[in-house]
Amino acid sequence: MKTASAPPVLGLRQNLSQFMLLVAVNALVGGTLGQERTVLPLLAEKEFDLSLYTSALTYILAFGLSKAAMNYFAGTLSDRFGRKPVLVAGWFVALPVPLLLIFGPDWGWIVAANVLLGISQGLTWSTTVVMKMDLVGPQQRGLAMGLNEAAGYLGVALTALVTGYIAGHYGLRPGPFLVGAAYIAVGLGMSALFVRETHHHVKLEAAQHVDSHGGAHAGLTNGQVFRLTSFTDRSLSSVSQAGLVNNLNDGLAWGLFPILFASAGLSLGEIGILAAAYPAVWGAGQLVTGAASDRWGRKWLITAGMLVQAVGLVMVAAGHGFAVWLAAAVLLGLGTAMVYPTLLAAIGDVAHPAWRARSVGIYRLWRDGGFAVGALVSGVLADLYGLPTAIAAVAGLTALSGIVVAVRMRGNDHAVR
Template sequence: MTSSSSGAPPIGGAALRPVIGVTLVAALGGLLFGYDTGVISGALLTIESDFRLSAFGSGVVVSSILVGAMAGAAVAGNLADRYGRRPVLVVAAGVFTLGAALAALAPSAAVLTAARVVLGLGIGIASNLVPVFIAELAPPRYRGRLVGLNQLMITLGIVLAYVANYSLENVTHSWRWMFGLAAVPAVLFGAGMLLQPESPRWLALNGRTERARAVLIRLRGHQDVTGADAELAEMTGNATGNAQAGPVPAARGRWRALTARSVRPAVVAGIGLQILGQASGVNTVIYYAPKIFESSGLGSSSSILATVGVGIVNLVMTPVGMAAVDRFGRTRLLACGATVMTVALAGLAATLAAGGQNSSFAWLSVLCVVVYIAAVATTLNVVVFIIPSELYPQRIRGTAMSATMFSNWTMNFVVSLTFLSLLEALGGAGTFTLYAVVCALLAVFAVRRIPETRGKSLEQIEAELAPRARTATAAER
């Protein structure tokens, strides 16, 4: 086993417990993300009955959470760069709690839609800042797995939402209980974050060196003061370099800084990953799996059963990706996963074209979807939050993550909105052939545009990307 690149000795065993504890508390934001995203699937049936919603009205209730998520992602980064990661995550917990209570007590569809927007705000903030917060306090050797825990908690939250939907199905006004239950982890998230330290990197950048040192000693174990000091020296050296380049810019300046040539390679890699990742069809398969299976020839009950199986595969395979990301690296893992995704979707398209409504082909379609979801869970879903949380310079990391996650949620909204229209216009075979082409582009993009960050400190990554940006600038000239 090699030592971390910060110069500190290897960290393991009991020394990891403090940082794992902080990570678990922060990852409750991911659990709420998953639960509030997934709970609508079971709640909608009784909501439609209670409020007598039309198909359009149901669509508004479902999609309103994405509008909130886009807004939350857009504002979270600037707030976090200005006030710190921890206080904004505490605010997110309050937003989750308010949204859950408002949804549970909603007297009308309009109020429920507003509550879903509020929940979306919490999701947007959490999707932005939880990966950044974990990445900034994690030891380089374990950063991929620790940030990946956020994705595991998202997946677990979705499964818990399905369990709640099933358990409360026969309860009067069951949807109110389904939404209200989310207040419990939201309160735990907020209370837990109040007890956690601020990101040591944010503290160092803002001149609070002694506080940053105390946090590092707490996180790395009190017996590793030397290692904590070495890590702090790297952070403060980076902060000094940032200070020489100019003070931390105000909000408007941070947005302008995203267009600077020195930052461009990181921004292209981070935002490009979000756009291609969402355009690969991952959420359409999750959202519309029963419809896909029915179109392949399965009956209604078999389609629902197959969808449950897809959810289980998604949950089980996520830890596999968490274990692999620090062993094989982000770029290689993503490129291999995107290749498997391409093959699986091409196979699904061929099966749908050949089988039509023939049930003998139906389970081949299920197999293709399972392989696709397994590849997504072990690769794309693991690295989609890890990579951008590592690439961006410290001075504008929060703002850059806002732009990145805004592009993620916007593309999610566009793809979800257009899927049924594509299915009607191109058929299942044509639609999934299109998604397969996007997956192939994602594999090429990973190799050509996303730098490897495995085992490197965030300061090393920032330093290495600067020459890469200068090379790109020289080539443009």
């Protein structure tokens, strides 16, 4: 006789085992991205002889565009077909990526690998975000996003450090990318065998939901959700532009910092430490900042975080040497930690559960579009005026984004429930 499954309940403690399983899955998602952070910028220069920054950054452009587009579809697909099928599909898309990175005979193969990696990341990372929001309900959303993003970016950091060490001792290929292949195999197995669907949790929350827009927005079309998230809602649109600028400067850090550090004579090991320090502080800091935003609110943490990032970027542009750049990486990571989980939690505060997954996907469309914008803007500026000028210009954009949040975003959306 089949035993009836227990009815869903909301809360971190009540769903702890599934929540922590999803944390582990997202650490592996981050690791598949981290396999590239130290190695690919150097691969472009040393093995493929790509001298122009704009050309070398094509892989970040490809990654950003494909991930941004797939973020948008991930929310719609997870609403239509469920969260787990989208998560598993994302891992399947990643399977060819290490092979392309290892055996690619020309740069086009590397770009193709990053198109697939972007699609995979859009499906897997977006879905782990939505599933955690589903499980915890409204009360601990900042904490949940902090744990999710901490796991992902600690995975990025650890893998950037490990692959830097492997590249320094065994070469740029194939060793670093074998780590990514192992992550993908484990992540696919965990997601297919052990992760459970969370759609029934969001239905429960929707039935209990008190809408921050006065109850008028429970059922919206995709176009209406896009306009609200991107332009018309003061908080949602502020969050979307801040996310775009945040990943614009992350794209700069990913693509150009290793080249800057190598041109200054740093070793592969030192470059690996710097490439890992930024996401490590970013990842670990979110364990604190996500929960802090539940207590203190979202707006001013986001504003301050963007300004701290701008200071870190100025230090990279104006400084020289390992010690200065390490301090700058710590500042950049701290500022990003203040912003990253708080932006996601702010989306969850405002969006109705009935269209929250779509709103998260649209926010992530804008946010990860920042990778593409960052690759283009920083690459062109670096080619024309040099690396320090490109980095300083992005620092100015980052500070301006923080000011937009301070002026436009509502200050009390986190307290509406």
